[in-house]
Amino acid sequence: MVEIPKHSMTPMDRYCVFGNPIAHSKSPLIHAEFASLTQQQLSYDKQLVPEDQFPQAVAEFRRQGGQGANVTLPFKQQAFELCDGLTDRARLSGAVNTLYWQGDQLWGDNTDGEGLVRDLLRNGVELKGCRILLIGAGGAVRGVIPSLFEQQPQSIMVANRTQAKAETLAQHFSELGDISSCAMDEIDGAFDLIINGTSASLSSTALPVNADVIQRAKCCYDMAYGSEPTVFQQQAKQLGVSKSLDGLGMLIQQAAVSFERWRGVTPDPQPVYDLIKRQL
Ligand code: NDP
Numbered sequence: 279m280v281e282i283p284k285h286s287m288t289p290m291d292r293y294c295v296f297g298n299p300i301a302h303s304k305s306p307l308i309h310a311e312f313a314s315l316t317q318q319q320l321s322y323d324k325q326l327v328p329e330d331q332f333p334q335a336v337a338e339f340r341r342q343g344g345q346g347a348n349v350t351l352p353f354k355q356q357a358f359e360l361c362d363g364l365t366d367r368a369r370l371s372g373a374v375n376t377l378y379w380q381g382d383q384l385w386g387d388n389t390d391g392e393g394l395v396r397d398l399l400r401n402g403v404e405l406k407g408c409r410i411l412l413i414g415a416g417g418a419v420r421g422v423i424p425s426l427f428e429q430q431p432q433s434i435m436v437a438n439r440t441q442a443k444a445e446t447l448a449q450h451f452s453e454l455g456d457i458s459s460c461a462m463d464e465i466d467g468a469f470d471l472i473i474n475g476t477s478a479s480l481s482s483t484a485l486p487v488n489a490d491v492i493q494r495a496k497c498c499y500d501m502a503y504g505s506e507p508t509v510f511q512q513q514a515k516q517l518g519v520s521k522s523l524d525g526l527g528m529l530i531q532q533a534a535v536s537f538e539r540w541r542g543v544t545p546d547p548q549p550v551y552d553l554i555k556r557q558l
Pocket residue numbers: 390413414415416417418419438439440443475476477478479480483485501502525526528529530532
């Protein structure tokens with residue numbers, strides 16, 4: 279074995295993803311591929327964090343030379359509260375999925391919305407002037423609304439099983455544009471794009487959305503993804519919607535936005551998308 283002289287060993291820049299659970303996370307693989315594609319020297323690990331230990335885990339990671347991190351469930355809101363500074367979209371969405379340091383200051387960004395927008399545009403979905411129906415009112419939906427409004431859609435309707443949560447979101451974002459809310463089983467009207475941001479697909483549950491509403495859409499998008507089309511994609515296909523997409527593209531694109539933030543280079547998402555798709 280060749281011994282590497284000590285002076286030629288430079289410590290690698292360190293990144294990680296904090297979550298609980300975290301074993302399922304594809305982020306280490308995605309970022310390793312981005313690093314290889316852009317010839318960046320870095321390491322990226324998973325960190326399982328006990329639910330009451332998030333601030334300590336971030337501080338310890340920084341003490342050990344960590345330069346940036348992703349944050350997933352259940353810590354996105356805690357990360358928001360921990361940051362010294364926030365990007366506009368993170369401040370508006372109330373959740374942080376990307377951490378980085380500027381000097382001693384911890385900054386937070388939310389790249390989910392930009393990831394979704396990039397994936398939609400890349401797939402030829404016109405967002406300017408679009409009538410969007412967003413189903414769900416959890417963290418994912420909250421995180422994407424500011425970036426969707428940046429694309430100047432005509433309107434956004436938020437529909438949720440628990441209607442009060444949809445109302446709260448519509449009120450919270452009312453200054454960004456035309457946004458309204460309703461209960462999921464009362465959705466009516468015509469929409470160009472329907473985005474399923476509920477976790478119903480994870481349990482293979484069909485959404486109780488009026489077939490007419492789905493039929494009229496030009497595109498149905500499910501933030502969930504899997505080896506097969508999701509239940510929502512199947513619903514859309516059966517009703518004749520010509521374009522249905524799942525959330526794998528969003529996952530890769532939000533990671534690409536984080537990577538850009540940390541490294542200042544833009545990785546090509548396509549080879550990584552293809553790799554992860556093959557592994558699902
Ligand atoms: P949350 O737990 O914060 O919110 C869950 C939402 O789903 C709520 O609106 C909830 O409604 C609704 N819901 C759950 N079960 C059902 C059901 N059986 N029928 C109808 N509505 C239901 O989750 P997140 O917002 O974090 O995640 C939502 C989805 O988005 C998940 O599938 C997740 O995997 C995906 N996601 C994908 C990303 C990507 O990069 N592709 C990034 C982030 C999330 P209620 O309020 O009534 O409980």
